[in-house]
Amino acid sequence: MLNFKPKQYLITLNKLQYFTPARNRWKVIAESIGIPNLQDEAAKELADDISYRLKHIIQDAAKFMNHAKRVKLMQSDVDSALKCKNIENRPFRFASGGGRELHFIEEKEVDLNDLLQNLNPKAPLEAALRSHWLVIDGVQPTIPENPPPVAKNVQKLESVDPINKKPISETSGKPTTGKQKLKNVETVQIKQLATHELSVEQQLYYKEITEACVGSDETRRTEALQSLACDPGLHEMLPRMCTFIIEGVRVNVVQNNLALLIYLMRMVKALLDNQSLYLEKYLHELIPAVTTCIVSKQLCMRPELDNHWALRDFASRLMAQICKNFNTSTNNIQTRITRMFTNALQQNDKVPFPSLYGALQGLSELGPEVVRILILPHIKYIGSKIETHLEGNLQSNIDKIASSLIKQLLVKVLAPVLKSLRNPPDNLDEYRQEYGYLGAALHVAVAKARAQPAAVAPAATTCSATGNIATMGTAIARTVATPSAILQQQSSAPGRTIVMNPGSRVPQAQGNQKFVFVQQRAQTSSGQVQTLQQQQQIVKSTRAAKSGANAAETGRGFQPRFRPGAKRHDRQPAAGFRRAKTELHDTAEQPEGTPQCGRFVASSLEVFSQGEEGIYIFPTNLCNLDFHTPCEVTVKWVEAIQTKLPMCIGGAIFGAERLKPKHRKLYTEKYLPWAIKTGKNMDFLLNIYFEKRWEQNVQELCQEINMVPLKLEE
Amino acid sequence: MASGMDKTQLAAVLQLLKKYNLKETEELLKKEANIEDGAPLQSDSEVSSVLTGYKSDGDPASYEASYIELKRFVESSLDIYKHELGTILYPVLVHMYLELVYNGHTEKAIDLMKKFGPEQDTYYQDDLKKLSMVTRRDHMNVNELADTFKSNQFIIRMSRDTLSLLKRHLNDKKASVLLNIVQEHLYFDMYEGVARNKGQIDATSGAVGGEAKRQDNKTKVYYGIPKAQDFQTLSAAPVEDEEEQGDQDNPDKPKKKKAKKDPAFSKKTKSDPNAPPNDRIPVPDLRDNDKHEKVKALREVSKRVALGPESLPSVCCYTLLNANYSVTCAEITEDSSMLAVGFNDSIVKVFTLVPQKLRAMKSVDQLQDVNIEAEDVLARMMDDRSGESSRSLYGHAGPVYSVSFSPDKTLLLSCSEDTTIRLWSIQIWTCLVVYKGHMFPVWDVKFSPLGYYFATASYDRTARLWATDHYSPLRLFAGHFSDVDCIQFHPNSNYIATGSSDRRVCLWDCTTGNHVRLMTGHKSPVQVLAFSVCGRFLASAGTDCKVLVWDLSHGHLVAELTGHEKTIHCLTFSRCGNLLVSGGLDCFLKVWDFTKLTEEASSEEVNVSHNPDVKSGDGYLLRTFATKSSPLISLHFTRRNLLIAVAMFDGVST
Structure with a gap:
């Protein structure tokens, strides 16, 4: 009785819950199988009967669903139910002829092209078994396999109303009488403090993660960021993570420490990616930090060389992500952020170019609509502003780079917008008139965009927006670490700063390299002596290029507010550092016999304040010693004699062990006697307040502290 | 319409006359009503339904x-x-x-x-x-x-x-x-x-x-666990053997150990007044292999952690990946060494949970070379090279709805939508027997704790008791008004509990085939049953998301444990009997304090005619654990009281 329209049954299956027999529907179905005039009466009878039977089948199908331990009804369940009712259910085609009835499964035609292009669906993966600890002695470990200990909505509830936070153990077995009494008396609800106590393990985790995130080891950092992005149990240390990030940004912006800013932004990115965190609570802290990285006037030491633009791009993308994830009608995040960027655009001359670039980038990431409404009206003014820098040659190099980048950016983001905004005949003059200086470039870009197939043009912009930001961040870090190519070209000119980047030569020391600056005077000016003031200049300019944790350490003069880096990491790559220095010794040919020609090596500002390590570098300079092991050991001897500190004595004795035969001879004959003599005669080195003596001549200083320079060439 | 009605009624009357052998009246009626002999007679059931039917003439x-x-x-x-x-x-x-x-x-x-x-x-x-x-x-x-x-x-x-x-x-x-x-x-x-x-x-x-009628629950139920069969003699020999080998230099030790173990045995040796006599149902003798296994289990018992509200269990979760909507059931062996999973596509898959691989028996030729006298003949029989971490069993023609291991881990039963039950050997990895008897899909199958017997529950509203060496069922338990959804053996194997879509839980006596307890209280189909370790209590749960605990001594409802949000599909008691754990499609695992429940229940005055107050509330819920969007399909306590959960990861619903 039922076997004549199974297909129709299946179609109506999903509506069956509230199924009402619509007679017209049955008439239509009847017509489709060749019964033209179905009587109303018959349609009603049919409808009643069929709907009853359908419901019956669905009921049965639900049994099969239940026993398959699902909550979703599937076609196979209906099949089984039909089979139980002894209804021929398989065939979805029915043919009859010659007195025979035939059911068969309709076979689809297979397109060979699909097969060849591998478009057919993949075979399902085989079921696999995986074990993990769901609970250990009644406590659920917070591993990715387990759900987050505190669900997002609970985190939200906690943040909105901390009184809801209940300790788990106190849910049962407490007398309720006292509570009720309280309720009557209590009229004001006191908002309790939400406490987040960190266990020892969590503290360790926090320490490890933060160290790895801003430390020197890139693989470790990747792991740490991965952990931040995936681990479910982070919500308790989230406030601390946020504090770490914002404090880090605050300090490093002041110090123009580009690499660290990038690392911190990557941390923000990882936190944004973590699904189990309720970040809304900390947006008020994170947004200013991210904004800083977009629009700050200066983010690195040498704006003309370092690629701080990449940081701005990256941070802009983060901002766009924040807007996308967290914008609601009540917090209006996007509105507030766009207003902030727009303000920057409207401040006319006061805004420096990098900030302008950041604001534009930040806006453009928020989508074409924002670009159209907020950037387009300012285009003429911006054009005129950058024109002066691009066309005229009186301006500084920095502004010129910034201007050209702004131009590129604007052309890139405006072209698709204009393409949809304006009608095809593009008139160059109209463009000039409307968009001023940028008109010509835009005209070309729009024309190009129109020439491309429609699908490609928008893809280009979205692509850049959604590209792999994490690798972008890595790329930034690399660009910071390897500016040597450009710089070495400059070294040919006498009197210029030579910047050696050991990172490019010692790849495994990546991230730890202390940039070594060699100030070289021309040979003709050999009589002049460099002052510490000049050194300081160099040191200052070095800071920008410094990556890793060292750079974050501040000098004695600075209040060390923030130490994101792991000091332990600094020690470990010391070999790399030394090698770099040795290399410097080998490569930077120093004219012989010019002792007064100061060779100043400064690792970073921190070296002056860091006691042991800093001291030895400074005296090395002072003593006019080279940076190779014998010299360092020599300085150690001086220190050992003066300070009697075990670590200096140890360094002096054991450092000598490492010397090569050639050096050892030199060491025993020349350096050691000198070191002992100097150590005994010289004023106590640690008492010298180096920062007061920046201006002083090195030779003067040497005389003042009773130090006789070592002369090797006799 | 009316004439048709008449005919059926007349036929019914005729049938009745025939039944009482009133031939003359029958003839007379036939003549009067004009019914020929050739007229199709209705089947008995239809007639009876007419007789008891709604012959109302009311307005x-x-x-x-x-x-x-x-x-x-x-x-x-x-x-x-x-x-x-x-x-x-x-x-x-x-x-x-x-x-x-x-x-x-x-x-x-x-x-x-x-x-x-x-x-x-x-x-x-x-x-x-x-x-x-x-x-x-x-x-x-x-x-x-x-x-x-x-x-x-x-x-x-x-x-x-x-x-x-x-x-x-x-x-x-x-x-x-x-x-x-x-x-x-x-x-x-x-x-x-x-x-x-x-x-x-x-x-x-x-x-x-x-x-349920009062009459339904009057029969005495031997819910106790009988004294274990000669455990002393069973365990004594091999245990001492082994320990003598290990501690020959220290002859005192075995005795000491034995003395220490005694209390554990003595608890069991005290005969339970409610236990059935040992020979109430015939059970095949234990083989050497079984004895070994028993001894091993006993030794594990001494290492068991006692669980309770203060010492909550550890849970190891096995998650089935890539199995969204394709896994239908799972079961773990008593010694927690293997996991069998039934799939929608009619495959049964066995995974090993221990480092030891799943090995097949050697070929016939190779088996001839095996020394039968050797101590480790069982190990020698297996082919080491055939070890695999998972094996598939093909044979069913429909979704597999339940699997069950035999206590000696050599056999596996599976039941399917194709109405058959299959017995597989996990030594040669083939199907041994196909049991046909049910006419409709078989929902559940369980091996008896003693082996040999097994019970099935089916869509055809019956539950059946089988023996592995018989083609046809030994007992047929009929009485449910709807599908029998789940079945469970009592720990003493003398009784079988069934849960049905008619929302009743029934306890049947294996020897007589009668129902001895009928328990009502569920509000929707019952999906899972579990007997307490002591044998006195039965926990049941199902689509109504509640766990009900019944006292089998009188068939009373003891407690109603609420908290789940979706169908509960697995229930288990810890080996020590202190905890009850339930898990369901809502991805939650709930641990209930069963000791507290039974203590409070036994302290109350129980009246046969009257149901005691049903306990409910959160007081018994010890802890709730969530899995990451993985509905739980099976739970199992290892001999040392580690809880193993089997879940299938549902990647789509998130």
């Missing part, structure tokens, strides 16, 4: 009036009787509806249902919805539920006072419609004592056929 309009009157009577009665009287409303409504439909007054019937259906208790709504689908007489024939109502009396428990009140009312009013229904279709199970309140009634109502 269709009077139904509504008499229902309203009954309702008014219930509402106006004293508070103590009100609720008990109220239980009559639902069956009366159902029967009125069916009677109207049967007599062709569909409009009236739908009207009645629309008016009074929604005011019935919420747990009846599902059934009412199903019944309201029935709008024509021929629908009733194929409708399981309508059939149940038609051919069975709805059982209502009432106190003597309430019942006399009701009877007086019915006699006064002489409402023929109502009186007819009450007489024909309702059965009052009267008891002495105070009328029950709403909560008490709700706790035990909800099943399709009404509540």
